[in-house]
Amino acid sequence: MNLRNVSRKFGMSLAAGAVVLTATPAASAATAPTPVPAVSRFKTLADYAKQRDAAREAARASGSTLRPSCAEGIMRSKGNDLMVSAELAYQEPTLGMLRARSSTDGPWERFRICYDGTSDTIYSVGAQRYVSAEVATPGEKNGMLRAHATLINAWERFRLQCGSVYCSIRSLANDRLVSAELQYTGADYGMLRARSTTTGDWELFW
Template identity: 40%
Template structure:
């Protein structure tokens, strides 16, 4: 069953630019949230903490080019990702706009350690993620460093909402809804 059928079954509507729930997130907690092995789905990934979607920062330059943040209010093309199940353990995430895979940048230090960027043309260890889901609510881990992806809401300016694979536990900033995207 694909995401569109799952959301119809739980009374949700896909509208242009966003997913409009007809029920609360708790009511859809048992819905499948990731594709089967060998399959891909176009999705939006939304922070549980702030209800903001992952977005590819295509306008950034330099080492922050393609940086991902969880700051968008609607699901547009910059907020659409192709989620592919490699082997029921590891997944890839590719941005619709850059047509590149999301990487956890593990060679950076300090505040940029583990920054997620849609910048890779191939799949290596830095481009693999694991999803720990209860229904459509997921904690996402980098397969390489075994750290949870966090939406960094304590930063200001261009770092606000930056996504980084840096947390040892999955708290509120590390939980995301995986929803079908109407933009693919």
């Protein structure tokens, strides 16, 4: 059993359209029903965060159970002002790599982000897969974000923290901020990786 499979035995499961967080290692494998449908659109990530936080506050004020809050839109890197794409024409092991490289909006650039009360998940509309932080991949691709998971586990959980315009994306798998690797070249240019401990333009998205 490789590290990837071992890691996926611990963490989260998705059942009947609702994300369930477990505090101890999961006793059984996660299931993968259809993702929660998007209930709104967002123009920017900060818009999504406002919707998410409003839903959380409304549930808290009313004493009701928070339902998953989802919205769909595009993500853009502050570092190069390009949209994030899921590279669905790539082959394994980089199929679905997220890169900040597109100036046009298509299915590969559309993402559905959901909040379940504990974390945010990112779902690629084009790939029909959840985005993972590949924290077991070595070298310059360590922490690479890829749209390839059918389950929500630890590697698929993030936390978006937003100001009025820009947001950072933190992987809960390794507690690192997602960076757009603008120093990379060729097919890796703009690769998104969960690898930074500080926030700069490469770690900000909108």
